[in-house]
Amino acid sequence: MASSIRVRATSSGDITEVQALIQHPMDTGLVKDSKGELIPAHFIRQLKFECNGKDVFVADWGTAVSKDPYVKFSFKGAKKGDELKISWTDNKGGSDTTIAKIA
């Protein structure tokens, strides 16, 4: 299965900038489909970034995060070639994980 996670992690000096884009419906549970039935809530609850065995960024999300979420942050202490592990879990027990090399 193709990964739902697209990441770009670029290092410049001591700082690594990370941008991630995830494919996910992020349904709020408040929207009706074409038949007038509510689409049940389906959203990512937690998104985690780990580098060299340490959490560098953890996002706790509710339904108010936009569809196909995007997030950007930066951290120190990694260098080019290090691996960044990204994983998410959603409210229905779905999850995905990917590993990106810092460029």
Added chain:
Amino acid sequence: MTTTPKPHWRPHPTRRLILRGAASVALLGLGNLPFAAAPARAAANDKYPEEAFRQKSEADAIKALYGKTAEPSDKVKLDAPEIAENGGVVPISVTTTLEKVSSISFFVAENPSALAASYRIPDGTIPAVANRLKMARTTKLTAIVEADGKLYSATKEVKVTVGGCGG
């Protein structure tokens, strides 16, 4: 984004990757064990702040998440559009010059649940986040930065032309 990032497709995940994924899911599961009803962010734990996300009003959500109130600070810079044509995708970012930051959270006052997103900032991570949130209607947006155990906030009114919560 200035250029389109290259997709990192992994058509054949290695076994190790699958195992790692399973392990992290198991860890997350452990993190969800019910502990004492202390405010979620008070201690550095891994727990998803379920209770805070369930609160309707901003005040209740802040209380459930942090257990205290925030003071406005000009050291918190909240960047959001004056007018959002599409409430479903509002680009919002926050930066701060405060030190010892441990978390950054976003609240949308008149959304069905005020807490939108909360980010944990471990040591070594720059206290700045950009993300995209949904806004139901024209309302106040609040960013809270937790630094050295205290809460600092910045707010901004965003006009929403088309609401982002459907219905």
